Structure formats: structure tokens, C-alpha cells
Amino acid sequence: MDGPPPAPPRRRLDPEARREQILDAAVAHFAEVGLGGTTRDLARRAGVTQALLYQYFGSKAELTEAVFARVYLGRLDPRWLDAIRDRATPVEARLRVFYGEYTRAIFTYEWMRIFMWAGLAGEVLNRRYLDHVGERLLAPLREEIAASPGLLAPSMEDMWNLHGGIVYIGIRRFIYHLPTPEDPGPAIAAAVRRFLAGLAAPA
Amino acid sequence: MDGPPPAPPRRRLDPEARREQILDAAVAHFAEVGLGGTTRDLARRAGVTQALLYQYFGSKAELTEAVFARVYLGRLDPRWLDAIRDRATPVEARLRVFYGEYTRAIFTYEWMRIFMWAGLAGEVLNRRYLDHVGERLLAPLREEIAASPGLLAPSMEDMWNLHGGIVYIGIRRFIYHLPTPEDPGPAIAAAVRRFLAGLAAPA
DNA sequence: CCACTTGTTGATCAATTGATCAGCGGAGGG
DNA sequence: CCCTCCGCTGATCAATTGATCAACAAGTGG
16 A cells, blocks of 8 residues: 555666756766766766766767756846836845846755856856847946936946945855855845935035 | 087976976976866977886876976965955055956966866866956955945955956967957956946946 | 086876776666 | 667776886086
């Protein structure tokens, strides 16, 4: 009466599921030790043999590309831009909400570290990603601030300063393993409030 | 009459000079490719044979330790603390001067990248260094701001936000290879000014 | 000009690592 | 129950890499 035994770990797996399993392990592994991590350690973590990796990925380079694709793709939500431009909401709230969503998307061990490893390695994807952030997110945010009565238009360098101050929370936590507030919300709110206060036009 | 020939590259070198030459090359090499760089590439860059490295450093680990020592040591100037506490100068100027000096010390290709490689690798030195920054520099700065009339006391998280926003300039330039202002001075001045404006006590 | 000291090198070893392949064996169809 | 398909493994290769060592040769003193 006791149903099937508690899932004796199937050795033969559906190819698609196996590929996902390997990719999951690869993201975790490369985030931890960097893109120079060995395929053998990765295989051990994934619970498969090293040879099997090459059944699903032609080479290590192909595997790391798949890791990039999984980590980068769908990380930026196109709806953010709409919220940024919604002038029915005060700019301060828009900035706060945006950076709340943005940090919720990128403040993960895997994303933060793989992005930094890739940056140091000179990956082109990083520059493309950051160009995108600058032109599609920071520039519109800057326009909205400039269009707000009583605020002086910030420069793009000012925008990067705001951005960097917030992203640095994630760097401290995931790269340097320093203690940071569990919820970055209050720190973000304070940073945004200060940023706008510093842009207040003289009376 | 034509003096000595134009320095035919001496093959035998004074041990101390050779050690320095290797260490210079090691700093440049590991900054570029990370601590996983090979001793053979390093030797090629230094213009010596790979075997010679082991005449001056017992192992690769010993070599990277020497690299850390050279990069970290003497980077923080103890006189900064005195300037920070010099209440004859306005806080804003003190903040501006401090971050001018600080960025002048750490905004180099070698320092920025080795620090980041080491951070990702989990080096203990990084956490020690950043603890020092927090307790010996940011905390005093915070006290000075708090002691300034008309300013609300910032939290340590606020201080890290100011710090991160400024350091991020160097991250963009040296890690991500993005264009940044040649001189970070104006951006620093703006960031400091905004930070303090955002701390102005309500009338 | 010789001989000794020692900075330097080429050759080499053992371990690691990316990649390959023949064959094993689990699972479903007949 | 057996046969076939194919997911999977163990063994193995070639290249790379940290480390060693005997031997070479540049500089120096006699």
C-alpha cells in the first residue's frame, strides 16, 4: 500500500531536464569560483560524470555562454520604463519603486558575482548591458527628474553616482561578503530622497 | 668617445632588482588576467624564464602574497584622519578633499582590479581592508558630519552609500572599461554637495 | 687569463584539465 | 521475457601548468 518507493534517483533522465540540471549547477558553480572553474568540479556538483557535460554542451565555452544567457536574459523588465515615465506618480516614488524592482532583480548571489567575473574577464555582454542601463533606464530617469518642477537637471554622471551608490550595496554583500541590511529598501529610499534634495533648485 | 653602448640588456641582475622586476610584472599580470594567471605568461611578461620565478618566490601562492603586500601596503595614508577631524575646515571641503585623496590613491588599474579579483576569490584581506575603511574613515567622517550644525547625523549605511557612489566611478572605468570623466574631482564634489544637502535639517 | 661564485636557463616531472569514445545498462515496446 | 534505443559512464588522450634540478655562463677576484 505504500506507493512507489521514495523516488530512487533516476539515473536516466529526460534530456531537457538533465540539461537544466547541469545549467543550474553551472550557474551556481561559476558564480562561486569564477569562469575558470573546472568541468570536473562542476560535474561533481551537478551529480553527473564529467563526460556527460559534453553530451549537452559542445565545449566549456558553449557552457559558459549558456550560463550567461540564463543569467542575463529576462533580467531587465521592459515595463520598468513605463513606470519610470508615469508622471501621475511623483518622481521620488518612481525612483524608489524602480530601484526597488531593479535591486530585487539583480541582488542575487549568482547574478552579482557572474556579472563581476565577466566584467573583469572583459566580456562584451557587460558593456552592452551597462550601455543599455545608461541609455534605456538612467537617461529616461534623468529626463523625468529634469522635467520635475523645482529640481535642477542632473548630469548623466550624477545619475551614475546614484546608481553606483545603490548597486554598491549588492557588491558589499555578494562580492565582499560584508554585512548589509537584509532589506535594501530603506537605504534605497534614503539615497533617492537625498539625491533629489540635493537637486532642489535654489529658491 | 661614445660612452658605454646603450645598455645591452644585462642578463645577470642584482637579486633585489630582479625581484622587483618580477613583482612589477606580477602586479600588472594578475591585475589583468586575475590570480589564476599562469606563471609562464607572467615570466614572458617579465622577460625571464618561468624557472627563475621560483628562485625568488617559493611558490605561486607566495608570489601572489607578495603582490597583495605591494598593492595593499601603504595605500591608506594615516594623515587622512587628521584632515578629516580638522574642524577649522568646513565639512564639505573636508569630504571633498578626503575623497580626492582617496580616489587618487585607489583609482589605478592595478589596485582596482586586484582588489576585485581578490574580493571574488574571498580573500580575507579585503574584508579587513573594508572594515578598516568603515571604522577608521567612514565612522569619523560620519561623526564630523553629525557634529556640524544644521546637518542631521547620517547612518553608517548612508556613509556607505556616499562611498559606493564614488568608488563606482573606478569600477566603471577599470573593471567594466566604460568611459568616465578623466578627472573624478567634479563628480566627487557634486556627490558630496548633494549628500550634505540631503542631510540638511528641516528649518 | 684562470677559477670560483652564483644568477639564469632548458629540460623534465607529476598533477590537472578540456575533450573524446567505445561500450554498459536502464527503460519502454512488442 | 527479450530486444532495441539511447542516456550515461569509465577509461583515456593531449595540452597545460606548478614546480624541480642539473648544467650553463656572466661577472669578479686573484
